[in-house]
Amino acid sequence: MSRAGFIRLLVVAAAIFALEVACRAGVIDAITIIPPSAMAAGAWNLLVSGRYTQDILLTLGSVGLAVVLAIVGGFGLGYVLFRLPRLRRALDPLLASYYAVPTFVFYPLFIVLFGLNRLPLVAIGFVFAVIAMAINTLTGFERVPPVLRRTAKALRLSEPATLVGITMPACAPYLLTGAKLVIAYSFIGVIAGEFVLSGAGVGHQIAFAYNNFDNPNMYGLMLLLIGFVSALNMVLFAWERRFYRRRGLT
């Protein structure tokens, strides 16, 4: 482990320890925050009991679908904008101000369109994430060195072969960044949607536990969620590091 990584770990461990001490000593009210050890115990009990397995699977399924749709849709949109500069110029102001729009206001519209099921939540996750992927795809395509496009022509590659064989691998760092953002935004969109707009899923169960002062379950679910997202991020980070090292970018 690097020195920076060790210090980071030490800071996190110290913060958890301080919180544990503060909660146990009564400095922090148990109704506000429970000790981290109790959170961990709550999370473990939730996993073992299988009580929320259905909600966890529902949430992960919705996030997964939103991620796949946003990556495919965002890539397609980014490619179209790259190939049609006039359309890109026309849409530039909308893209720039996209994240100023509170996407959740479209929830009623999504219910009208998709019905009272999980699809409106998937739609919120998708809408929240798709533009991040599109912008990163567009940036990636624009940053492909011109000499690689000339090389593709010199090798007599067709347009699809150039896209798959040269353009996409060349802009892979940007596509990877886009995919990472899509995962984060999809989680935020779906969980936040479940919080206020759904009758099932991890977000709903956290809100339900909160409303009933059920702190062990609330913090247990939160810890599980944070643990899952952090593990996913660590896997992506490790893959990204290997990827960048291979290209001599680190």
Add this chain to the structure above:
Amino acid sequence: MSLAAKDLHASMRGVTRVYPAVEDHPAVHALGPVDLDLRLGEFFSVVGPSGCGKSTLLDVLAGLAPASAGTVTFEGRSVTGQVPEGTGVVFQEDASFPWLTVWDNAAFALRRAAVSKSVVRERVDHTLSFMGLADFSSAYPAQLSGGMRQRLCIARTLVTRPRLLLLDEPFGALDQQTRLLMGDELLRIWRQTGATIFLITHALDEAAMLSDRVGVMSARPGQLIEIVETCWPRDRDSTIVSRPEFGEVTGRLWARLRGESLKALELTGMHRGRVIAS
């Protein structure tokens, strides 16, 4: 001087290239008219002032860019809109694919052309060995020096067995000693493959050392104002730079080029008077 058809490998007749006006920028007449015959198996270099259209000339000859007027032929067939089979191009910039190993880089074009695996393996192994890259087969371009990466780009082109090899200042980013050594390698490739080589360079000594003939281009719009025959033996290398004739060839090239280079500087507003005045 007209050539017998069997000795003619590629030719350009009345070729011009005009970049059309775009928004506030007026049209730019970048090249021509140019007439040029490339002999089968010769080493031909082009030198010229900065911005005279050397790379445009190569692009048009390769089929990477269309001519605004005139005709280009390669092995008797018209070159229009696509790089013809049998033509290989190497650029000045590093065009290696950073996501592939050296071996996979070299195999890229053959795999895309659906060549059988055994042929790909045989040609790539042979070419990497020939280019001195066999020990780096599993390395990534980021692990190679600039010179090795350029050798890799040449290797990737050579595996396709080009009969006409077009090089656009391939050693421009390398130091002088590496350039001389790369020049030796290029001459070795030229002798062993029998390909016709068309080299764009801004280095007079490089052109003089490597070439059978050197075309001198005028300031923009670039035209061939003289073709200098070097009369070197085919079996030559970089030691030729110590011969008195080498100085004569280089001197002749510079005598022809000096005025054009001054004109080019004036075109870009950087001639002496303005520099001093500023």
